[in-house]
Amino acid sequence: MNPTVRLPGLAPLFLALTLLVLGVLIVFPLGVVFQQAFAKGFAAYLEPLTQPDALAAIRLTLTVAAISVPLNAVFGVAAAWSIARFEFKGKSLLVTFIDLPFSMSPVVSGLVWVLLFGAQGWFGEWLLDHDIKIIFATSGLVLATTLVTLPFVARELIPLMQDQGADEEAAALTLGAGGWTTFWRVTLPNIKWALLYGVLLCNARAMGEFGAVSVVSGSVRGLTTTLPLHVEVLYNDYEFVGAFAAASVLAGLGLVTLVLKTILEWRHSGELSASRRH
């Protein structure tokens, strides 16, 4: 689509610089992760991954993602729909707030929950009285992860839905469809690929999140360590092969996400928001 232009003068230099930076900062370290993980052979690679603590970390990571990603998908659709379809006071403020987790350090996203639900926090005493554990427990991890990944789905959908306009939904209504029918048969099919795209990015971040969860986790081995925290725990204990093995799982997850994302961009570019089109 974009016309190909012969690179003028300095351009080859910039291109070389870009490739160099990519190589040094991304390809080389990624290679090292896998090289280290497999340094002592495949058996030695698998061994730390089958340890109970590692399995627990993987299970916990999947659980947290399985809760926070659907929550964000629902929130994202609801937020995008209200923002793209309705005019109301404070709309631009709402859009800004949805973006906030992106511009805020993840540590803060974790810390707010400690301030609210920690033992010294606002609701700490009440929670203690009722024997509810949020901080240093799965629910805290879910809260922190959900907050950090909040913008992913909404940000994919808002521009697309604004672009598509409300006419198709209005047409469905005039043809006799109710609100739910319109949502399931018109709204959702029109945004399904963008939604999947947002969910994919959201999931990658949910599984890889470190900063926010490390604040609320307490890093109790086998109980509240997600995979990224597990990597850190192992690394601090000088269990390098184990650390790199766990890290390779995370890196592999990133690569799978990248492939799926590329397929989506390639196959369904027309149904993603304009910024994702190729």
Added chain:
Amino acid sequence: MNFQRADDTDTANALEIKGISKAFGRFPALKNVSLQAKDKEFLALLGPSGSGKTTLLRVLAGLEQPDAGEVRFAGEDFLALRVRSRKVGMVFQHYALFRHMTVAQNIAFGLTVRKRSEKPSKSEIADRVADLLQLVQLEGLDKRFPSQLSGGQRQRVALARALAIEPKMLLLDEPFGALDAQVRRELRRWLRELHDRAGVTTVFVTHDQEEALDLADRVAILKDGELIQLGTPNEVYEHPATPFVFDFLGQACRMAGVVENGRLRIADWESDAPAGAPEGPVEVFFRPDEVAFAPVDGAGLAAEVRGVAQRGPDVRIDCVIEGETMELQAHGPSLPPGVTTGLSVRIKPLRPQVYAAG
């Protein structure tokens, strides 16, 4: 509110709009608009952009709630009905076809979303879709997606989809707006035939006066949210209620004049004032092709011909009248011999419209 029920027999499916007002924030889109459409009538809402015509159409569809006023269809309070219960077939300006559905699925949509008890069987739906495809002359395109159709084809799918629910009323928002001129003219005739065959009251929005005058039984002209005039194409064209309507419905030449004792005086030319002309200073409007040319010693407005240009069957004559440049028109044979560049002539507007100045 007390509402007089109109005579039942010929207003069975009549549309009655009374005192509709609607504002978006501080911007008033509709100001106390009242009008009626008779059963099976083809009514055009004509106006420039921002005149409120589309808003009025959306009020009829139920997509906007007016701030005040009443809408009745066949005596029923339309505003109390939700969009889905109104059974109006709406064709949107950009058609709003469901992009992920085939042509057949688009047309069938209104039937498939019905309550189970009212839903036709699969084969009935298929038959109905086939009938409609034939009606809109799109046989064989049922498996296409909207993105694979031309603009004219999309428009016809949108029409078929709207007709599938057997609407009580058809609402068309700039039905030809997104088409090129050639397709536009063809579809216009076709749409009118379709309306006559379907026999439903149709309201359509357009900013194109030619389209409105050509297609509609009656034309409602709106400006800045107000209804300016309602009448048959002939009525509004021959007797525009205001200078705005005169100007909007076609090309216009305007001059200042005075009416005194039933005589209209423009510059040094005097004639009988048209019936009902207001006394005092007036604005005189006439169509650039409704003029008679006379020799310089005859009666009429003194004019100097600055240029004559033949454009196909039409001739454009640039004149200076009373120090102002005007573009007059003549159609082929009616061009008086002797009207050439540099000549002084007299010009007599044949059917001037006179409006009080100010």
